[in-house]
Amino acid sequence: MRLFETSAIQIKNKILSKEIRATDFIKIVFDHIKNVEPNIQSFITLNEDEAIKKAIEVDKKIENSENVGALAGIPVAVKDNICTKNLYTTCASNILKTFIPPYDAFVIKRLKEEDAIIVGKTNLDEFAMGSSTENSAYKITRNPWNLECVPGGSSGGSAAAVAADFSLMALGSETGGSVRQPASLCGVVGIKPTYGRVSRYGLVAFGSSLDQVGTLSKDVRDAALLLRVIAGYDLHDTTSANIAVPDYLDTIDSGVKGLRIGIPKEYFAVSFNDDVCKALKDALKIYERLGAQVVDISLPHTEYAVAVYYIIANAEASSNLARYDGVRYGYRTFKPNGIMDMYYRTRSEGFGNEVKRRIMLGNYALSSGYYDAYYLKASKVRNLIKIDFDIAFEKVDCIICPTSPVPAFKIGERANNPLEMYLSDIYTIPANLAGIPGISIPCGFSKDGLPIGMQILGKHFEEKKLLQIAYAFERETDFHLKKPALKISPV
Amino acid sequence: MMIDKDEVEYIANLSRISLNEREKDMFVHQLNDILSYIEKLNTLDTKNVKPMAYILKVSNVFREDKLETSIPIQDVLINAPSTKSGFFKVPKVIE
Numbered sequence: 256m257r258l259f260e261t262s263a264i265q266i267k268n269k270i271l272s273k274e275i276r277a278t279d280f281i282k283i284v285f286d287h288i289k290n291v292e293p294n295i296q297s298f299i300t301l302n303e304d305e306a307i308k309k310a311i312e313v314d315k316k317i318e319n320s321e322n323v324g325a326l327a328g329i330p331v332a333v334k335d336n337i338c339t340k341n342l343y344t345t346c347a348s349n350i351l352k353t354f355i356p357p358y359d360a361f362v363i364k365r366l367k368e369e370d371a372i373i374v375g376k377t378n379l380d381e382f383a384m385g386s387s388t389e390n391s392a393y394k395i396t397r398n399p400w401n402l403e404c405v406p407g408g409s410s411g412g413s414a415a416a417v418a419a420d421f422s423l424m425a426l427g428s429e430t431g432g433s434v435r436q437p438a439s440l441c442g443v444v445g446i447k448p449t450y451g452r453v454s455r456y457g458l459v460a461f462g463s464s465l466d467q468v469g470t471l472s473k474d475v476r477d478a479a480l481l482l483r484v485i486a487g488y489d490l491h492d493t494t495s496a497n498i499a500v501p502d503y504l505d506t507i508d509s510g511v512k513g514l515r516i517g518i519p520k521e522y523f524a525v526s527f528n529d530d531v532c533k534a535l536k537d538a539l540k541i542y543e544r545l546g547a548q549v550v551d552i553s554l555p556h557t558e559y560a561v562a563v564y565y566i567i568a569n570a571e572a573s574s575n576l577a578r579y580d581g582v583r584y585g586y587r588t589f590k591p592n593g594i595m596d597m598y599y600r601t602r603s604e605g606f607g608n609e610v611k612r613r614i615m616l617g618n619y620a621l622s623s624g625y626y627d628a629y630y631l632k633a634s635k636v637r638n639l640i641k642i643d644f645d646i647a648f649e650k651v652d653c654i655i656c657p658t659s660p661v662p663a664f665k666i667g668e669r670a671n672n673p674l675e676m677y678l679s680d681i682y683t684i685p686a687n688l689a690g691i692p693g694i695s696i697p698c699g700f701s702k703d704g705l706p707i708g709m710q711i712l713g714k715h716f717e718e719k720k721l722l723q724i725a726y727a728f729e730r731e732t733d734f735h736l737k738k739p740a741l742k743i744s745p746v
Numbered sequence: 747m748m749i750d751k752d753e754v755e756y757i758a759n760l761s762r763i764s765l766n767e768r769e770k771d772m773f774v775h776q777l778n779d780i781l782s783y784i785e786k787l788n789t790l791d792t793k794n795v796k797p798m799a800y801i802l803k804v805s806n807v808f809r810e811d812k813l814e815t816s817i818p819i820q821d822v823l824i825n826a827p828s829t830k831s832g833f834f835k836v837p838k839v840i841e
Contacts, residue, residue, distance in 0.1 A: 357821040450801045464800055493807040494800070562784045573761065580762075582834050587827035594839050598762040611763050612776060618760045619749070619777070632787050634797030639790070641798060674779045690801025715801070 259284050260738060263329045263423040263477040270328040273317065277310040277328030281372055284330050288374070288421045293744035294402060296394045297415040299335045300343045301375040306330070309372045316370070324369030325484055331366055332422035334413050335376035336383050337468065338457035339363050342373070346459050347391035348381045350579045350586045350605030360457020361492065362426060362468050362485040369484050374422045377412030381607045382576065383433055383461050385409050386679040389670055390609045397666070398441060399739040400705055404663035407437030410471065414441040417471045419741055424481050425471040430462045431564050432658075432683025434469035435695035439658035439708025442697045442737065444478045444725070446470045447683075449715045450690035451496035454489030460575040462568035463494075465687045474735050475696060475726040479503035482718060501719050511727045512546035517651030521557040522682060527660035534699030534707040535657055541731055542655075547724075552651060554643040559636050560685045561677055566620045566633035567688070573617025579605060612673060641689040644712075653724055654712040657682055658695040662705035682710060692718045696725045697734035706734070748781045749774065 258266070258280065269275045285303055292298060313328045333339060336346045338356035340363070345351045359367065366373065380390035388396045388411025396411045398404040399419040406415040410427025414437035417425050427434040429447040438445025446469050453468045460466065470481045483504070488497040518539070523532075539549050581587035581601035588604055591597035606614070620629035647654060660681060669676045686693040691712055698709035709728075713721040729735055754773050758765050765773065819832055828835040 354825055357817045357824065490807075490809065494802070494804065496802060556790075559787055559790065562787050565780060566784060577762075581827060582836055583822075584825035585827075591837050593841075594837050597837055599764045602762050603764045606763070608769075608772075611761070611765075612773060614761045614763065615754070615757045615773065616777060616780060619753075619757045622757065622760060629784070631797055632792060634799060635792040635795040636787055636790060638795055638798035639792070641801065673776055674783055677780075 259287055259420045259423070262473050263326070264480060266423060267327055267329055270313070271317065271323070277313040277372070278307065280328060281306050281310040281330060284374065284421070290743045291419055291741045292421065294397065294742060295399055295415050295419050296396050297377055297412040297419065297421060298332070298375040299345055299347060299378050299393055299412070302342055302373050305342070306372045306374055309370075313370050313372070324371070325480065326366065326369040326371035329371050329424065330374045330422045331371045332374050332377050332413055332416040332425040333363065334379055334410050334425070334427045336379060336428055336459040337363060337426055338459070339373065339376065343376060344459070345376070345393070346382050347379045347393055348606065348610070349392045350601070351584070352586060354584050356457070358457065361454035361489045363457065365484050377410070377416050377425065379412055380409035381610050382459070382572070383409040383428055383430060384572070384609050384613055386432070386436060386676055387664075387669065388412060388437070389666065390607060392607055395666060398663045399741060400442060401663065401703070403665055404705065405440070405666050407440035407659070407663065409433040410469070411437045413471050414438050414443055414445065417441070417443045417473060418739060423473065424477055426485070427469050427471050428458055429467050429469050429687060430465045430568055431687050432680040434471060435658050435683050435693055435708070435710060436680060438471055438695045439710070440663040440706065442706030442734070444472050444475055444697070444735065445695045446478050446482055446718065447686060447693045448482060448486065448718055449496070449692045451494050452486050452692070452716065452718065454487070454492040454495040456489055456491035462571040463575065464571060465568055475722055475729045476504060476507060478694070479507055479722045496716070498716060503719050503722050507723050507726045508730070509723050510545060511542060511724055514547045514653070514724065515651040516542055516547050516549050517552035517647055517654040518549060519554045519557065519647070519654060519656055520551055521554050522656040527657060528662065528701070530699070530701035531657050531659070531661065531707050535655070535709060538698045538709050538728060539655065541728060545727055545731065550651060552647045552654065554647060554685065556636065556639045556643050557685060560640055560688060561681055563633045563636045563640065563688060564680070564684045565616065565677060566629050567637060569613045569617035570620045570630050571617070573614045573621065576610070576614055609673070637688050640685055644685070644689045644691055648714045652713070653721060656710050656712075658708035658710040662701040662703070662707055686712050691715055692721055694721050694725050696729060698728070698732070699734060700737070749777050
């Protein structure tokens with residue numbers, strides 16, 4: 256096994272014990288990126304010079320026996336909708352092509368404080384709107400397991416970067432499944448924390464009542480380590496929760512004996528891929544063998560979740576994206592003829608079609624005469640979906656279901672049918688609407704050798720229990736250790 | 747059909763987006779697909795359901811009214827397409 260194929264915790268221990276220097280390791284990682292990245296296209300911007308500077312700083316601290324942070328020397332990739340001071344943050348949009356944030360997002364400040372090394376900014380669907388990373392204005396990211404397939408999205412660049420070992424961990428963001436779904440399609444671990452667990456300060460806003468920063472990593476223990484670093488209260492985000500952040504690792508090996516796992520019958524009622532179905536059933540057998548009890552539950556409003564989501568997320572997006580007007584940052588059209596012409600041309604030239612579609616849908620749902628029929632109706636059904644979960648969690652400790660109804664699909668296969676693309680998120684969206692945490696972990700492979708992910712959902716702020724349940728499975732299996740066969744790109 | 751070309755033009759205007767004829771046709775088609783799917787919400791009776799905007803209990807967050815440092819103006823203006831004397835510069839607003 257090559258060094259960069261190991262987990263973050265293993266590398267951190269090697270760096271702390273001076274078995275390898277952070278500087279040498281980061282150089283190995285960048286060599287690997289240069290060899291393979293041309294095939295995968297997971298990054299929009301690489302941060303090599305700053306990364307090496309930070310590695311030197313970490314090595315100095317270790318040489319001088321100074322205290323180092325929890326992520327000392329660990330290469331981390333960051334989705335390009337999270338603001339990084341003095342480093343391009345484009346949201347994969349032409350409208351922010353030249354944007355260099357004058358400040359760090361809360362989560363970036365935390366990474367830096369804990370001595371992580373930021374490798375680069377990863378590709379996404381423009382403004383995180385999409386499920387395949389095909390909607391980027393710059394490039395199409397490919398799935399490391401099959402270059403003809405999508406990595407999922409919208410955090411597809413971050414998921415692909417971790418799967419291809421370009422970074423040991425990564426940050427993504429979720430509004431409707433954008434961390435868990437690409438984690439599933441790329442065979443890595445992805446967490447969407449409880450709404451409010453992680454500050455959204457510096458995360459470019461999409462749907463503010465749904466958005467949350469999440470983690471991508473090679474295994475569950477690394478996820479626990481990274482989540483602890485980014486979680487916590489932040490005065491700059493008034494929706495961040497002032498609740499203490501536990502040590503997610505200390506009791507992670509407590510197992511699942513006696514825990515009750517809920518299986519939502521509605522999720523299994525619709526027909527989905529046979530390989531996904533089999534992988535899930537096998538996984539549940541493992542949990543039963545480990546002493547958990549599997550019980551049927553009902554989430555009766557599941558089938559309405561996608562409809563609710565596309566009203567609420569887009570209504571919020573239409574308002575959030577009104578700020579891109581060519582005045583304060585980003586693109587401005589060439590020689591506008593007055594202020595109105597500037598707004599129209601800047602936005603029409605700067606946004607891609609998926610973003611335009613969603614802004615228009617959002618404005619339609621909020622417009623006079625339609626507000627009650629769409630936005631108010633959706634907000635009410637959202638409450639019903641949340642109540643479904645409240646009732647379910649009276650009976651069970653967690654809920655297990657597929658993360659995605661299918662393994663990675665082919666590039667271009669769904670590009671011209673937005674509705675079909677939206678339905679890729681059918682299993683992930685309910686958790687965002689209800690604000691509950693979820694984790695996706697590898698649980699098998701399709702006949703074609705593509706990874707399959709299993710999703711574990713829990714009560715608000717019970718990330719610790721989810722990680723424990725996820726780790727119990729990971730310890731029994733080796734799906735997370737399998738690696739895609741990466742080819743060196745032709746020079 | 748739930749939304750026609752005139753309505754697409756209307757919401758494009760609300761969105762400050764201009765569309766050519768080909769784009770209008772495409773969006774009429776796609777938005778109708780999505781809106782017909784969303785119609786399924788009307789099969790639910792929600793008369794006695796309260797709307798939900800936030801998951802967590804939210805309350806006003808106050809802080810002491812004390813001066814804190816903010817990002818320097820020159821750092822903020824660095825991203826602006828056009829500036830003048832420490833301000834954002836835009837085309838003439840009042841004709």
